[in-house]
Amino acid sequence: MLIYVSSIPAAEGRAKFEQVYRHYRGLMYEAAFRLLGSEEDAEDAVHQAFLYLAENISKISEPICTKTRSYVVIIVESKSLDMLRRRKRRPTVELGENTPGLSAALPEDRGLAAAIAKLPGRERELILLKYAYGYTNSECAKLFGLSYHGIHSLDQRAKNKLRQLLQEEGIDV
Amino acid sequence: MNQKQSDALLQEAARDVCRAMADALPAPEDCAHAFSPAFDRKMRPLLRRQAYRPLLRQAAAVLLAAFVGLGAWLLVDGDARAAFLRWVREVYETHLLYRFQGEAVEADHAAYAPTWLPAGYVETERHELYSQTVIIYENAEGQQLSFSCGVMQEGAAVGVILEGAAEEAVTVSGLPGFYYEDPEGDDQSTLIWMDESLGLSFDLQTFEDFSVMLHIAESVDLVK
Numbered sequence: 001m002l003i004y005v006s007s008i009p010a011a012e013g014r015a016k017f018e019q020v021y022r023h024y025r026g027l028m029y030e031a032a033f034r035l036l037g038s039e040e041d042a043e044d045a046v047h048q049a050f051l052y053l054a055e056n057i058s059k060i061s062e063p064i065c066t067k068t069r070s071y072v073v074i075i076v077e078s079k080s081l082d083m084l085r086r087r088k089r090r091p092t093v094e095l096g097e098n099t100p101g102l103s104a105a106l107p108e109d110r111g112l113a114a115a116i117a118k119l120p121g122r123e124r125e126l127i128l129l130k131y132a133y134g135y136t137n138s139e140c141a142k143l144f145g146l147s148y149h150g151i152h153s154l155d156q157r158a159k160n161k162l163r164q165l166l167q168e169e170g171i172d173v
Numbered sequence: 174m175n176q177k178q179s180d181a182l183l184q185e186a187a188r189d190v191c192r193a194m195a196d197a198l199p200a201p202e203d204c205a206h207a208f209s210p211a212f213d214r215k216m217r218p219l220l221r222r223q224a225y226r227p228l229l230r231q232a233a234a235v236l237l238a239a240f241v242g243l244g245a246w247l248l249v250d251g252d253a254r255a256a257f258l259r260w261v262r263e264v265y266e267t268h269l270l271y272r273f274q275g276e277a278v279e280a281d282h283a284a285y286a287p288t289w290l291p292a293g294y295v296e297t298e299r300h301e302l303y304s305q306t307v308i309i310y311e312n313a314e315g316q317q318l319s320f321s322c323g324v325m326q327e328g329a330a331v332g333v334i335l336e337g338a339a340e341e342a343v344t345v346s347g348l349p350g351f352y353y354e355d356p357e358g359d360d361q362s363t364l365i366w367m368d369e370s371l372g373l374s375f376d377l378q379t380f381e382d383f384s385v386m387l388h389i390a391e392s393v394d395l396v397k
Contacts, residue, residue: 018220026204033206034198043212054219070191073198104194113186117193124190131180131187138302148300148307149319149378153361 017054019063020072025050027069028076031102035080045083049076052143059133074128077101078143081121101125115165123158126151280372281397282306282322287377289392291385294318317361318379320393325372345375345390352383364390 028049032042052075053060060068084099101121106114116127122144129135129143141151174182198204283306293312300307305323312318341352343364350366364386365376377390 021216021220024201025208026206027198027201029206029208030198030204039209043209047212047215050216050219066192066195069201070195073195074191077194102194103197104190105197106189106193110189111186112182113189113193116183116186116190127183128187128191131183132191138300147321147323147376148302148305149309149321149376152309152319153378 013057016060016063017057020053020057020060020068021050023064024069024072028072031073031076032080034102035077036083041083042080045076045080048079048082052079071133073102074125074133075143077121078125081125082145111169111171112162112166115162115169115171118165119158119161123154123161126154126158127162130155280324282324282373284395284397285322285373285375285393286396287320287389287392288394288396290318290389291381316380318381318389319377320389321376322393323374325367325369325374343387345387350390352386354383362386366390 025046028046029042032045032049033039036042036045049072053072060071062068081099081101099121101124104117104124106117116124119127126140126144129140130137135143137151137155138148140146140154141148144151144154146154282304283301285306286308290310291312293314294310295312296308297311297317298307298309305321307319307321310318310320339354341354343350343352343366345364345366348366348368350364353363353365355362361378361380362383363376363378364383365374367374375390375393377386379386379389381389
């Protein structure tokens with residue numbers, strides 16, 4: 001039995017949610033399918049993303065705008081990466097590369113932005129949510145299903161990798 | 174460059190990347206996917222709030238009835254209470270999740286802390302969340318050490334991010350635990366241990382070596 005613990009709190013929030021759902025569900029499916037390669041899994045990821053958005057609708061001020069478009073893409077990417085990780089579950093701990101996220105090619109001369117774009121999926125999501133959407137570490141921890149200092153560790157690692165990428169490009173940090 | 178300027182650059186760059194990610198996809202109006210009936214069925218209750226309220230009430234009543242009888246048994250039998258709490262270790266490619274199942278016991282996660290720390294560490298942050306307390310300590314060299322105590326309850330989880338970390342089963346004051354060390358030494362090591370009799374999980378992250386971590390862990394006690 002699936003129980004929805006949270007609900008969209010007010011009529012305004014519900015209207016906003018429905019607008020987001022109608023306008024972006026196809027886009028979110030496209031993003032999820034590019035990562036997951038399966039229609040069923042992509043729909044699952046979109047559903048998970050909307051469950052999250054329903055509880056966090058206050059994060060969206062304007063339903064139809066470029067900022068919201070990017071935001072819903074990041075959220076569905078996060079849920080898709082969760083599913084990819086669940087697919088790769090192993091009985092023992094294994095070495096493995098960080099799962100990459102959606103493509104976000106930027107010219108090399110974009111420096112910091114190009115370096116952020118190259119980060120592995122989860123680290124990049126953390127940087128984007130924190131710096132483009134004002135997420136706190138606690139909010140990121142909740143989205144990623146990590147403990148507080150799990151997210152603190154991820155934050156540190158993301159910044160270390162970013163520093164490393166910038167140094168490799170000869171950019172002074 | 175100060176922190177504010179650095180944050181402003183990060184914000185601008187992050188927004189550029191967000192736009193690039195969305196621009197790499199078709200426009201929303203050009204994404205015409207015919208969703209399955211199963212998807213529409215799952216979305217319907219989310220779009221119509223009233224439709225699932227009765228389901229919530231019914232589910233809550235069923236769960237409450239199931240736990241009333243169980244609760245009485247658990248209160249009189251301490252061993253049964255300890256046995257009922259279960260934690261499941263889920264292994265993923267890049268991280269581990271310790272997920273807890275079972276009825277929560279009353280435990281004050283904010284009452285525990287290390288009573289010994291290496292010289293120079295002072296408490297710099299404390300976060301008392303709903304079911305977890307996290308304390309951050311820092312020394313003069315800027316090295317951080319974090320301690321966390323959480324209530325083991327249904328739905329709670331502790332995550333450990335791995336990047337080639339070696340895992341070792343350990344005991345902390347006779348309690349079961351796991352130790353994770355980054356072989357490169359670039360990342361902090363993590364020590365997790367569980368006290369099912371108290372219904373609490375503990376974890377420690379630091380760059381200190383294992384013997385120091387164990388000393389810190391074994392010093393954890395009631396401080397309130």
